[in-house]
Amino acid sequence: xxxxxxxxxxxxxxxxxxxxIESVTDAALAHLDVEDLLGELLDRVRELLEVDTAxxxxxxxxxxQLVATSAxxxxxxxxxxxxxxxxxxxxxxxxxxxxxxxxxxxxxxxxLHSILREHGICSLLGVPLxxxxxxIGVLHVGTLVPxxxxxxxxxxxxxxxxxxxxxxxxxxxxxxxxAAAVLQRSLLPARLPVVPGxxxxxxxxxxxxxxxxxxxxxxxxxxxxxxCIVIGDVxxxxxxxxxxxxxxxxxxxxxxxxxxxxxxxxxxxxxxxQHFDPGMMATVLLAMFEPSFERLHLSSAGxxxxxxxxxxxxxxxxxxxxxxxxxxxxxxxxxxxTINLPPGALLCFYTDGLVESRDTSxxxxxxxxxASVVAGPxxxxxxxxxxxxxxGDPPGDDVAMLAVRRQDSGEIGPLDLVVPAxxxxxxxxxxxxxxxxxxxDAAPRAxxxxxxxxxxxxxxxxxxAYGPGGGTVTVHLELQLPDVLATVRDTGRWRPPRGExxxxxxxxxxxxxxxxxxxxxxxxxxxxxxxxxxxxxPQ
Amino acid sequence: xxGATVGASAxxxxxxxxxxxxxxxxxxVAVEDEIREALSNQPxxxxxxxxxxxxLDSAGVRILFALASRLQALRIVLEIIVPLDxxxxxxxxxxxxxxLAALKPGSR
Numbered sequence: 001x002x003x004x005x006x007x008x009x010x011x012x013x014x015x016x017x018x019x020x021i022e023s024v025t026d027a028a029l030a031h032l033d034v035e036d037l038l039g040e041l042l043d044r045v046r047e048l049l050e051v052d053t054a055x056x057x058x059x060x061x062x063x064x065q066l067v068a069t070s071a072x073x074x075x076x077x078x079x080x081x082x083x084x085x086x087x088x089x090x091x092x093x094x095x096x097x098x099x100x101x102x103x104x105x106x107x108x109x110x111x112l113h114s115i116l117r118e119h120g121i122c123s124l125l126g127v128p129l130x131x132x133x134x135x136i137g138v139l140h141v142g143t144l145v146p147x148x149x150x151x152x153x154x155x156x157x158x159x160x161x162x163x164x165x166x167x168x169x170x171x172x173x174x175x176x177x178x179a180a181a182v183l184q185r186s187l188l189p190a191r192l193p194v195v196p197g198x199x200x201x202x203x204x205x206x207x208x209x210x211x212x213x214x215x216x217x218x219x220x221x222x223x224x225x226x227x228c229i230v231i232g233d234v235x236x237x238x239x240x241x242x243x244x245x246x247x248x249x250x251x252x253x254x255x256x257x258x259x260x261x262x263x264x265x266x267x268x269x270x271x272x273x274q275h276f277d278p279g280m281m282a283t284v285l286l287a288m289f290e291p292s293f294e295r296l297h298l299s300s301a302g303x304x305x306x307x308x309x310x311x312x313x314x315x316x317x318x319x320x321x322x323x324x325x326x327x328x329x330x331x332x333x334x335x336x337x338t339i340n341l342p343p344g345a346l347l348c349f350y351t352d353g354l355v356e357s358r359d360t361s362x363x364x365x366x367x368x369x370x371a372s373v374v375a376g377p378x379x380x381x382x383x384x385x386x387x388x389x390x391x392g393d394p395p396g397d398d399v400a401m402l403a404v405r406r407q408d409s410g411e412i413g414p415l416d417l418v419v420p421a422x423x424x425x426x427x428x429x430x431x432x433x434x435x436x437x438x439x440x441d442a443a444p445r446a447x448x449x450x451x452x453x454x455x456x457x458x459x460x461x462x463x464x465a466y467g468p469g470g471g472t473v474t475v476h477l478e479l480q481l482p483d484v485l486a487t488v489r490d491t492g493r494w495r496p497p498r499g500e501x502x503x504x505x506x507x508x509x510x511x512x513x514x515x516x517x518x519x520x521x522x523x524x525x526x527x528x529x530x531x532x533x534x535x536x537x538p539q
Numbered sequence: 540x541x542g543a544t545v546g547a548s549a550x551x552x553x554x555x556x557x558x559x560x561x562x563x564x565x566x567x568v569a570v571e572d573e574i575r576e577a578l579s580n581q582p583x584x585x586x587x588x589x590x591x592x593x594x595l596d597s598a599g600v601r602i603l604f605a606l607a608s609r610l611q612a613l614r615i616v617l618e619i620i621v622p623l624d625x626x627x628x629x630x631x632x633x634x635x636x637x638x639l640a641a642l643k644p645g646s647r
Contacts, residue, residue, distance in 0.1 A: 423541075455563060
């Protein structure tokens with residue numbers, strides 16, 4: 001094989017060894033993606049070592065089992081998803097002992113799966129895939145005729161194994177990072193809900209290095225009219241933290257739907273994590289707003305307290321007792337706090353990445369945060385906080401923040417709803433009307449009256465306006481102080497009510513409003529209801 | 540979907556029905572069916588407790604009228620438990636239902 005000009009003092013054996021090493025460390029392989037690289041390396045190994053089979057098994061995420069991932073000459077191990085427990089069989093032994101293992105004569109005692117014997121494999125050589133001393137898998141080769149593997153064979157296979165380990169690991173990290181980022185992005189609310197009476201804004205900034213963590217926030221309403229705000233932080237980073245975060249988010253929503261105050265909801269979440277995700281830990285703050293938004297109930301599972309800014313006053317840290325994080329066994333009874341939220345007040349929820357960094361202590365961060373928060377428009381508050389606390393530096397940890405402000409009744413715009421003229425819409429209409437009336441501070445009697453008056457007008461549209469083709473109902477509520485003006489409109493052709501006891505709706509509408517106008521026109525029916533906002537009884 | 544719960548219990552010849560949640564056009568027929576299934580022709584008296592009802596309109600009041608006329612035919616006494624000053628009571632009073640059955644304020 002030697003050609004003129006090559007150093008002639010390299011003995012043939014060494015020359016051969018070098019050629020073999022070059023073959024598997026070939027830089028040209030670097031541009032291949034991991035699957036192709038593994039396949040190519042296994043092909044080359046088979047040729048160089050003159051073996052019949054070559055197999056890569058990788059340790060699964062539980063670190064309990066080796067899973068056949070890539071194979072040449074014995075592809076069935078991958079197709080059948082062959083798994084070998086740590087410490088068991090041939091591959092399990094290589095992994096647990098972290099050193100090369102040779103079997104000269106395969107029999108029923110030294111391999112776990114009959115597939116190797118059925119395939120006719122006589123001799124095996126396996127080496128561990130190691131990343132900084134930690135096993136991530138096993139590479140083994142086999143021959144169909146008895147073979148004595150030499151030290152050179154072992155060394156060469158270990159070089160290939162190192163290359164396989166490195167490529168696999170870097171791809172895993174890359175995949176985890178990408179998946180975690182996608183997961184995290186898909187789990188954060190793409191758009192915050194529009195809630196009449198509240199202004200909401202949020203920011204989420206992933207850490208520059210080290211992949212995403214498990215920070216999250218969530219805003220959702222309950223059928224009872226309560227509004228929940230959640231902010232939390234799963235301890236850990238990467239795909240696993242993002243995955244746990246996703247589950248916590250869904251589970252917390254489900255538990256909130258079951259009812260109960262924040263301490264009960266967090267208690268259930270805690271039980272859930274301890275049972276299904278032992279070893280995981282998360283800090284969570286849950287705030288539940290009463291339907292009128294006048295008061296909110298909070299409980300904190302080890303999460304930093306929110307900042308409260310009242311109009312014209314400096315912002316303060318809310319005094320919310322911090323209980324044990326969820327996932328920590330043996331905690332004491334959770335404590336809840338109730339605070340009043342006057343019109344114009346603003347609350348700022350955040351994760352520790354906002355106030356804690358490499359060169360700023362927690363106290364300094366919290367002071368800075370309080371100094372940046374005012375009872376103003378939420379978007380400007382978020383912008384100000386980000387500018388003053390994050391600035392232009394790459395954040396070392398994920399940063400999540402959510403600002404919520406209770407609007408003044410004077411700031412509330414009209415309510416506009418367009419819903420299908422179907423019985424199922426009635427509940428949604430009531431929900432929205434109730435919330436809007438709470439936001440404009442309507443008296444309880446006015447709320448009850450307007451719910452019935454608007455409800456009856458919508459029921460009429462649902463029952464009498466449209467044929468089988470259906471249509472929509474439009475509801476518009478606006479303040480014309482001291483009155484509320486409600487308009488319910490359909491575009492159907494009215495027909496007189498049918499059935500027994502059905503004329504009562506109009507009578508209720510009339511009695512529940514101060515003034516009522518019903519116009520049946522060729523293009524639809526228009527019902528205009530006027531009712532005082534205050535406590536006076538209509539006559 | 541509008542949600543209402545119908546509870547029923549019987550003691551000493553009287554039947555007690557509890558309605559809670561909301562009743563409107565969407566669930567009125569279902570609620571009426573549930574009440575009908577819960578009742579037999581055995582009791583001498585039926586009381587319907589509306590204390591925990593958070594919304595009622597003409598669709599729900601219609602159920603009460605239908606129930607009242609059915610029970611009248613069976614010679615079963617009907618009473619409605621509904622708190623004073625509640626929106627529900629106001630609508631029932633407006634509808635003239637008191638001519639068919641007694642309204643009681645209940646224990647709460």
